[in-house]
Amino acid sequence: MSLKTSVEYFQTLVTSFHPVVVIDTVEEERVQGLISAACNDMQMAVFEWSVAQGLMRSPDSPDHRWQNEYAPPGAKRGQALPKTAEPLDMLRHIQDINFKAIYWLKDFAPHLTDPVVARQFREVTAQFSHHRSTLVISGSGPALPPEIAHDAVYLDLKLPDPEELYTTVSEVVRALKGRVNVELTPEDIRALVKALQGMTLSQTRKVVSYAALQDGKLNADDVPRVLERKARVIREEGLLDYFPPETNLAELGGFEGLKRWLGYAKVGFMPQARQYNLPAPKGILIVGIQGCGKSLAAKTIARQWQLPLLKLDAGRLYDKYVGESDKNFRRAVTLAETMAPCILWIDEIEKSMGQTSGEADGGLSRRLFGSFLTWLQEKSQEIFVVATANDLSAIPPELLRKGRFDEIFFVDLPEVDERRDILQIHLGRRQQGTTAFNLDELVLATDGFSGAEIEQAVITAHYRALYENRPPDTALLLGEIKRTVPLSVSRREDIQRLRTLARERFVAAR
Ligand SMILES: Nc1ncnc2c1ncn2[C@@H]1O[C@H](COP(=O)(O)OP(=O)(O)OP(=O)(O)O)[C@@H](O)[C@H]1O
Ligand SMILES: [Mg+2]
Structure with missing residues (x-):
């Protein structure tokens, strides 16, 4: 699935008289990309609105007439139509526009809690269902009142596919020509595009430019950098923790x-x-x-x-x-x-x-x-x-x-050999050669201990050794082990129940 799929889907919605399309995203650049691609194709005018700016002809509007009479001569950006910042005024204004167009309303959903705005909205959409104009509402988790949700279709903005990412990488490379050396084999390009998957086009542009400009080169070494950057993006989203290999x-x-x-x-x-x-x-x-x-x-x-x-x-x-x-x-x-x-x-x-x-x-x-x-x-x-x-x-x-x-x-709880392994791992991690310890004795003493409890005993014994300013030894460790009441004792019944249930049904991990 790709951005192209989203564009085609959006076009289908518009041409099939859907008056309201809702896009749940805060990445307005992606919405803009979608609308401008779709409208260019369909030769439809585009307006955008925000409560801060009011309603204006979008710079992406394909008929190039966005420089309406309110824009100063030579202006790079359109200027808002007067008195359109208030939602109600804007909706009334739209109702009077008599050609088909796309109206992109940014962060509009909260305004629909006002019953007058909601009513005016419905009157506009009723009119749209006849002449193919569409309102697009974007924002984070936009929740609509039921009478409006009824007419709305949610559009899931797809992330760019490898082809789209490839095109974007090529654009960046072209834009940086002369400033960076591009040393990418077709194999590297494939790896780079794969590493970029999951990012938006704007993230892609930023990441690739940064990787290239950092050392004046875009080569295979940048693939891990891109992956690292993606890991950061993933962490920032907060749903997943990432542990690189x-x-x-x-x-x-x-x-x-x-x-x-x-x-x-x-x-x-x-x-x-x-x-x-x-x-x-x-x-x-x-x-x-x-x-x-x-x-x-x-x-x-x-x-x-x-x-x-x-x-x-x-x-x-x-x-x-x-x-x-x-x-x-x-x-x-x-x-x-x-x-x-x-x-x-x-x-x-x-x-x-x-x-x-x-x-x-x-x-x-x-x-x-x-x-x-x-x-x-x-x-x-x-x-x-x-x-x-x-x-x-x-x-x-x-x-x-x-x-x-x-x-x-x-x-299950670790058995003899495993306890020996676990002791070795944790003593080893504390820079201790295990020869200083009588492992047999320790293994016996930790019968019924979990790995975490063994680790804890090793840690506490080391603290004590530091405190008493002496090297850690078997006796010290045995002392800690004796002081521990393992879960297998304190929660004997629970553990027994789990064991009986699990042992007969599942494969032993050890
Ligand atoms: N087999 C083992 N080898 C090495 N260390 C172990 C082993 N089992 C446990 N440990 C130590 O105990 C700590 C706790 O283990 P871990 O968090 O993996 O247990 P868990 O089964 O996930 O426990 P919980 O049910 O509480 O989540 C580990 O960080 C590790 O240091
Ligand atoms: Mg765990």
Whole structure:
């Protein structure tokens, strides 16, 4: 889907007598691009209005008559028609214009809460349904009163496709000619365009110009820079956290079962798998006891496969408007798709899509869950989903059914060998050679401990050593371990219940 698709759709709406088109976006440059492309084609006049400027002929208006009598001679920009800043005046003015045109009303929806404005609006639209003029309302989450929503069509502005991005890159290159050296092979151009996917055309222009002007060169080195910039854009949107592969140092002890499976699954991403028409792996669900490394496992997969990791913070999907959470979810996965191949990590999935999800009411989370299942079924092959969950009873059973995920793993408390691994990782991270410790003794003492509890004991022992100004040793660590009451003791029943449920149904991660 591309911007071109949106333009064609918009044209169809206009020619089929749709009086009101609503575009939910704050990126007015994109709306402008859409309207000007559509109207140039259809040879229709364009007006724009904002409460600050009033109504004026748009500079993009194709008949070049925008310099109306109110503009001073030689003006670069049209001037507003007098007394059109007030919504009611503007609507009355439009009602008197007797040729077909597009009227772009910026941030107009809030004005429709005034009953007089709303009524005048309806009278204008009633007239439009006969002569093919269209009102376009843009703004963030524009909510319309029901009597107006009835006549309105929402238009989803598509992001530019690779061809459009390519054209924009070429334009930038042309504009910078003489100032930068362009050293791009066709291969580099493809990589650059892929890196730009998910950005708007204006973001593309900015990012590419910046990358080129920074060192006077546009070459393969700019691809990671563009990706970095895109990661920033993604973070700023606030729906996804981004962990680039270069900075991911996750180290997971144990999890032999999971690691083995990942080794197999990787084959599914190879071109040979495509030759046999094998589908790429969709994703996994990791269920397990708190602090036993589920989140760490998600990071480790990204590290092992050297892929970018995107974490979906499902709590942030919820918005005060019903329907927004769906939209936010679609936005998040669209962004993830532009980063593909990548890993999409949905941490604590039961909290956002479960049966009893926090702040949101049941209906909302169910709908979101529905969107998620559909997406999981239809998603691009290059996104691998890793979902994690603690509370099995809150997970909708549909999610556990075969075929949703490639595999569901259960993470139990670490056993002897794994505790040894975990101790080694965390002692190693504190610059300690493990020879100074009696690992056998420590492994025995940490029976029933989660990875997080082992890590915590290592950390506290090191604090104590620093405080007492002595090197950390086995005795110090054993002291900390003895002082800890692990969850497996304090919440014995809960853990036992989870174990019995999960052990018989899911594959052991270790
Ligand atoms: N197998 C392991 N290897 C190395 N470190 C581990 C392991 N398991 C847990 N840890 C340590 O414990 C910390 C907590 O683990 P993590 O956050 O992955 O647990 P979790 O299962 O996601 O817990 P929660 O249910 O609370 O989200 C990790 O940051 C890591 O330092
Ligand atoms: Mg976690």
